[in-house]
Structure formats: C-alpha cells, structure tokens
Amino acid sequence: MAARALFDKLWDAHVVQDLGDGWALLHIDRHLMHDLGGGPAFAELARRGLNLHDPELTFATADHAVSSKPGRTASTFPLGGRLHAALRDGARASGVRFFDLGTAGQGIVHVMGPELGIVLPGLSVVCTDSHTCTNGGLGALAFGIGSSESVHVLATQTLRQQKPRRMRIRCEGRLGAGVTAKDLALHIIGRLGAAAGVGHAIEFAGPAVEALEVEARLTLCNLAVELGARFGLVAPDESTIAWVRGKPWAPEGAAFEAAARDWRTLASDADAVFDREVSIDAAQVRPTVTWGTSPEHAIAIDACIPEPASLGARAEEGAAALAYMGLQPNAPIAGTPIDWVFIGSCANSRLSDLRAAAAVVGSRKVAPGVNAWVVPGSEIVKREAEAEGLHRLFIEAGFQWREPGCSMCVAANGEQVPPGQRSVSTSNRNFVGRQGPGARTHLASPAVAAAAAIAGCITDPRNLA
Numbered sequence: 001m002a003a004r005a006l007f008d009k010l011w012d013a014h015v016v017q018d019l020g021d022g023w024a025l026l027h028i029d030r031h032l033m034h035d036l037g038g039g040p041a042f043a044e045l046a047r048r049g050l051n052l053h054d055p056e057l058t059f060a061t062a063d064h065a066v067s068s069k070p071g072r073t074a075s076t077f078p079l080g081g082r083l084h085a086a087l088r089d090g091a092r093a094s095g096v097r098f099f100d101l102g103t104a105g106q107g108i109v110h111v112m113g114p115e116l117g118i119v120l121p122g123l124s125v126v127c128t129d130s131h132t133c134t135n136g137g138l139g140a141l142a143f144g145i146g147s148s149e150s151v152h153v154l155a156t157q158t159l160r161q162q163k164p165r166r167m168r169i170r171c172e173g174r175l176g177a178g179v180t181a182k183d184l185a186l187h188i189i190g191r192l193g194a195a196a197g198v199g200h201a202i203e204f205a206g207p208a209v210e211a212l213e214v215e216a217r218l219t220l221c222n223l224a225v226e227l228g229a230r231f232g233l234v235a236p237d238e239s240t241i242a243w244v245r246g247k248p249w250a251p252e253g254a255a256f257e258a259a260a261r262d263w264r265t266l267a268s269d270a271d272a273v274f275d276r277e278v279s280i281d282a283a284q285v286r287p288t289v290t291w292g293t294s295p296e297h298a299i300a301i302d303a304c305i306p307e308p309a310s311l312g313a314r315a316e317e318g319a320a321a322l323a324y325m326g327l328q329p330n331a332p333i334a335g336t337p338i339d340w341v342f343i344g345s346c347a348n349s350r351l352s353d354l355r356a357a358a359a360v361v362g363s364r365k366v367a368p369g370v371n372a373w374v375v376p377g378s379e380i381v382k383r384e385a386e387a388e389g390l391h392r393l394f395i396e397a398g399f400q401w402r403e404p405g406c407s408m409c410v411a412a413n414g415e416q417v418p419p420g421q422r423s424v425s426t427s428n429r430n431f432v433g434r435q436g437p438g439a440r441t442h443l444a445s446p447a448v449a450a451a452a453a454i455a456g457c458i459t460d461p462r463n464l465a
C-alpha cells in the first residue's frame, strides 16, 4: 500500500462509501453538542419527523451561554437558561447523555470530551463548533460542522465530507524554558498567517511537539482553526495512551490494550507525502502575544508593535487594528497597561493551564484596578484544581474563581469586557468585539496572562519581579 499520512489513515478508517471527486460518506464515532447548536438541532430533527440513529454516540453539555458567576444556576443568565433547557430536554427526549451544571462532565465541550474519554485517538468526532479541531491533539479525526450537518449526523451517524489537502508543520528543536504550546501556536499563526491552513488538515509534528504534554497538544490543535484549517492533528504516542488510560468512557483491561495497539499505528508513514510542509524552529519561539484584531497579529513579548506599512498588502488592516486597539506603532508591547485578565476557554482552561498560571502568581497580588478571572474549563477541572488548593491561591491573590464554561472568551453569556477596556486573554480569538463591543483583546498563554494580572500591564512572566 502507498505511504499514508496520519490524516489519510484516520480518513480511510471512517469511509463508509467513496462518493467520488474527493467526497466520501464518513462514519461519525462521536457527536458532541453544546447549548448554542444543540437545542435547535433537536428541534429540527423533530420537525422533520426523524429519529436519532445512535443516541449513545452523542453527548451534550451547556457551555457557551451559561453564566460563570459563582453559585450560578442555569437561569442566572436568562437567555442561556432557555438554551440550556432546550438542549437538556432535547437530549433527554432522545436518550442522549446530557452533563448538567454542577455535575462531573459539564464544561466547555472541547474540554469535557477528552477528559471523559468520550474522545479517543482514532475516533471521528464532530460538533457544531470550529474549535472541535482541539480533539486532534489526541489523534482524533475531529472537525467542526454546521447545524444542518449536525441534524444529518443525529439522523444517520454519517456525514458527507470532502477530503482536505494534507499539511505538516514540523516543529524542530525544543521550546525554551517558560515557553508554552500557546506561544508556539501564536508564533506559527503570526509567521504563516491566519489563512495558511485553509483547505488543509494540519499535522503538527517534530521533536518540539512530541515533547509537549497531552494537554498542551490540545492547546496547539485548538488553534489550528486560527490558521484556517478545520483539522489539527498530533500523532498519538505513549503519553497519549497514558493520558487516556482510566478516563471514565475509555475502554478498560484487554479492550484498552487492544485499542492502544491500534493507536500506535496512527502515525504518518516515513515516506508519506504532504501537499504542504513547513518547518518551525521551536528554540526561536518566545512568549508571544497579539497586538491587533486577528490571531496572526502576534509578536514576541519583547518586540515592538509593528508599523502598519511593514505589513505590506495588509497595511490598511493593520492600521485599523491599531486604531481599534488604541496602540501606537513602534512602541514595545510589554508595559501596555491592561484592565482585565481572562484565564479560561477551550484553548487554556485545563488543570495544567491553571497550574501554570498559579505558578506565576505564587503569593503575589493582582494589581489594583485589574479585574482578573479564572474560569475553569470544566466541572472536573474545577474540582481537581480545588483539591490542589489552586482556587485559594487565586482568590487570595485577588482573582475571581468562577464556574466552568466559555464565559468571556466569546461573551455569549453576557460576561463582557467593557468598551475600550483592554484584556489579556488565554482564549483563541481577538476579533473586533469578540469579548464585548469595543473590547480590546490580547491573546496570550496562562503564564503571560497571570503575569499581566500581577504587573497590571503586559509583562514577560520570565521577568516578573
């Protein structure tokens, strides 16, 4: 058989029927639903008089529109309460497992899937959400879909898809001390541009990726869509297998060992051919932040804000971004005063992220005037963090310790950065108005966000006094 890339192996394993012209009907192993898309999909299924094909392969949780206020209930944010009820009732009526607020399993859909072992290496995974590519960090064939596709999956457990081209980003060398997967992701997007992966499935490979912990690989793949790719992938290895072992929905005993043997075959063949290959020197990556209104507006934290003219064809866009962000070209980005810090989102709200932020905070205090929030990605993350006392460390420092959900990443639950105020956020999108109308967002790692909270300005955590 011809040499195949990891993506080819995953794709081939799910083809039910080749439809020609690069199209295939794929089997879908896991369908995840959230509060924005879930209720409407169940309603459409009912309107068309269709039944669920495999309710046990679909899982639902409310994340986008739920309040993260301590002690919240579903109706703390009333619109979110209605979406939550529609999802819960649709799931119950059709036999789909729904993880309700306050129970283990609730959380940001891309956090709870892997942590429960619902998502496993080699599985095909869909959700009506562009960051479904996060799950590719385990070696799953995971991609975001639209709402009518979600109804198709509910009714048939299959989906018609066109195979994307294959791209490999090899990260050579090692990341330096204090440099994280988030910095690597922002660095790559800054170098290649936000459209570099359009039409491609991106495999992240090379020694710097192999050295990443599994949760960091989820962070890296989370940002594949900010390169324009619907799929991000890291080949599963022994650390993946160790991470997945013992997760509630993962197979057990002999079934796990058999699955693990299969997962070990999920790597690109040595002579696999890619449509595009890029090489990144990981040792060159520094803590990285964005200065503008696209994730590609990323620079090293010790660099200066660019002059729009230096952006060539993008000069006009860059000037508009600077105006929106209230920044001057050629000034160092470090030292920019900030008003908000948001540590959360499916990019960086796992236990390892909260530990990294806590390590920077230590016994220091949040700077006066800064509103700093920690929003754990899931109920399980929240409980694990509390068991380690991280919540106490954050609260004593002056952070708010909140309930799991998307919260201020997209502000769909009414939690917004006020107009004109500046936020350092561990999320993945800094678009105009993303954290609220007029809000100014700088994307960064949990360590950089924590350092900003302490210093009151954008600060390299490695230089924090």
Ligand SMILES: CC(C)[C@H](C(=O)O)[C@@H](O)C(=O)O
Binding pocket: 036, 064, 128, 129, 130, 131, 144, 410
């Ligand atoms: C609401 C949802 C459809 C959207 C997405 O697809 O990613 C959101 O999660 C986001 O991050 O912008």
Ligand code: SF4
Binding pocket: 063, 064, 108, 109, 110, 129, 131, 345, 346, 347, 405, 406, 409, 410, 427, 428
């Ligand atoms: S945390 Fe943000 S990026 Fe992730 S699913 Fe929620 S809104 Fe989308």
